[in-house]
Amino acid sequence: MSHAALTDTQPRTLPALTVTTTAITDPVDLLALLPSRHGVAAWLRRGEGFVAWGEAARYDARGPARMRGADVWLHALARTAVVHDAVRLPGSGLLAVGSFAFDDDDPAGGALVVPRVVVGRRTTPTGVRAWVTTIDPDGAPPLPLDAPAEPVVAPRDVHWSAGTTSPEEWKARVAGAVARIRAGEVAKLVLARDAWATSADPLDVRCLLDRFQAAYPSTWTFAVDGLVGATPELLVRRERGLVASRVLAGTIRRTGDDASDLLRAAELARSSKDLEEHEFAVASLAEALTPFVASANVPDSPSVLHLPNVMHLATDVTGALAHDGDGVRPSALVLADALHPTAAVGGTPTDVAVRLVREIEGMDRGRYAGPVGWLGADGDGEFCIALRCGAIDPADERRIRLFAGCGIVAASDPGAELDETEAKLEPVRQALLG
Numbered sequence: 001m002s003h004a005a006l007t008d009t010q011p012r013t014l015p016a017l018t019v020t021t022t023a024i025t026d027p028v029d030l031l032a033l034l035p036s037r038h039g040v041a042a043w044l045r046r047g048e049g050f051v052a053w054g055e056a057a058r059y060d061a062r063g064p065a066r067m068r069g070a071d072v073w074l075h076a077l078a079r080t081a082v083v084h085d086a087v088r089l090p091g092s093g094l095l096a097v098g099s100f101a102f103d104d105d106d107p108a109g110g111a112l113v114v115p116r117v118v119v120g121r122r123t124t125p126t127g128v129r130a131w132v133t134t135i136d137p138d139g140a141p142p143l144p145l146d147a148p149a150e151p152v153v154a155p156r157d158v159h160w161s162a163g164t165t166s167p168e169e170w171k172a173r174v175a176g177a178v179a180r181i182r183a184g185e186v187a188k189l190v191l192a193r194d195a196w197a198t199s200a201d202p203l204d205v206r207c208l209l210d211r212f213q214a215a216y217p218s219t220w221t222f223a224v225d226g227l228v229g230a231t232p233e234l235l236v237r238r239e240r241g242l243v244a245s246r247v248l249a250g251t252i253r254r255t256g257d258d259a260s261d262l263l264r265a266a267e268l269a270r271s272s273k274d275l276e277e278h279e280f281a282v283a284s285l286a287e288a289l290t291p292f293v294a295s296a297n298v299p300d301s302p303s304v305l306h307l308p309n310v311m312h313l314a315t316d317v318t319g320a321l322a323h324d325g326d327g328v329r330p331s332a333l334v335l336a337d338a339l340h341p342t343a344a345v346g347g348t349p350t351d352v353a354v355r356l357v358r359e360i361e362g363m364d365r366g367r368y369a370g371p372v373g374w375l376g377a378d379g380d381g382e383f384c385i386a387l388r389c390g391a392i393d394p395a396d397e398r399r400i401r402l403f404a405g406c407g408i409v410a411a412s413d414p415g416a417e418l419d420e421t422e423a424k425l426e427p428v429r430q431a432l433l434g
């Protein structure tokens with residue numbers, strides 16, 4: 001598909017938004033506030049973040065400029081919005097949630113959506129603060145905040161079906177990738193696979209989110225436009241002039257036995273295959289971030305991140321944002337665009353790896369492995385990499401497409417990589433099964 005066919009569909013007129021944020025008493029359980037399974041969004045970690053519903057404005061993004069176009073759109077909306085923000089914390093005031101396709105050419109494109117209602121919660125040095133933001137377009141009456149909630153529906157009679165390639169075929173593709181790496185075409189590339197699950201009823205993201213939060217509290221649990229998951233990987237956070245990113249690459253499966261998991265964690269921290277893979281990812285992230293920061297802190301060696309299903313080598317990179325030539329600081333979404341795709345989901349070097357991923361993987365990734373998160377009107381925000389997630393089929397909401405991938409290097413073994421994808425599919429599988 002040519003890029004020309006994938007230009008952004010810029011809305012002709014922008015609504016004038018009235019935005020009001022007021023402090024509320026701590027609701028503790030944000031998910032319990034979501035009124036229905038329709039048109040809801042969530043961004044939660046350790047019980048903090050926000051839930052949102054309704055749609056005040058929407059930007060459907062396409063093509064290589066999908067993120068920059070969305071950023072310009074929110075900026076323009078913010079210029080005409082009337083904002084009363086009595087809370088003034090990251091995530092209060094005008095914000096939008098978005099997710100974007102992995103590939104420039106993917107018709108999935110992406111979207112940035114300004115919700116009608118956002119309820120947020122955050123721990124501050126003076127205690128937990130909570131707020132509600134209402135966003136009303138063009139004088140529309142505010143949505144009722146105390147509408148009775150529709151009961152949450154758990155998935156039922158879930159059955160699984162094959163994705164684009166069978167496990168055997170996928171292993172053959174990994175072996176093909178290893179041969180191309182050993183031939184010197186590319187140093188690392190990330191290959192993913194998909195699988196389908198179908199429930200008896202339309203899927204209710206509120207149930208899946210609840211289960212993700214309970215099982216994976218240290219991940220970013222999200223629902224954005226039908227993409228739902230629990231990702232451990234922060235692409236970029238921009239908050240008050242500081243940036244942060246968490247690079248993950250190098251993975252080992254958990255056994256469920258604490259003593260042997262500790263041994264495996266030590267093995268992972270010494271494994272030259274995983275350390276090499278991790279170094280590629282940190283180096284490419286640091287290089288992509290350099291033009292935007294006045295200073296950066298890149299730790300010399302990774303730590304081990306323990307999740308219930310897998311352990312990863314992890315490096316937290318931080319920096320102080322620089323102003324560009326016009327004295328403007330790039331927004332979180334502009335930064336996400338510059339950093340995407342990292343070596344953790346593309347490969348090294350990026351351009352060759354992305355071309356080979358397209359050729360060898362033989363599947364459309366859609367919004368899997370693309371940036372997902374939120375953007376505030378002041379440019380602060382948080383974008384993760386959409387991993388450990390599934391995309392609900394808009395044409396049949398009983399169906400969800402799950403994804404998982406892994407970094408392939410010269411020393412990769414196809415059977416072990418298939419195993420790793422199975423471990424990475426677990427969060428969504430568990431959320432579907434309960």
Ligand SMILES: C=C(O[C@@H]1C=C(C(=O)O)C=C[C@H]1O)C(=O)O
Binds near residue numbers: 190233250344345
């Ligand atoms: C691609 C995925 O995960 C990425 C690949 C990893 C690896 O290869 O070790 C580790 C974490 C993620 O950066 C996925 O979960 O689908």
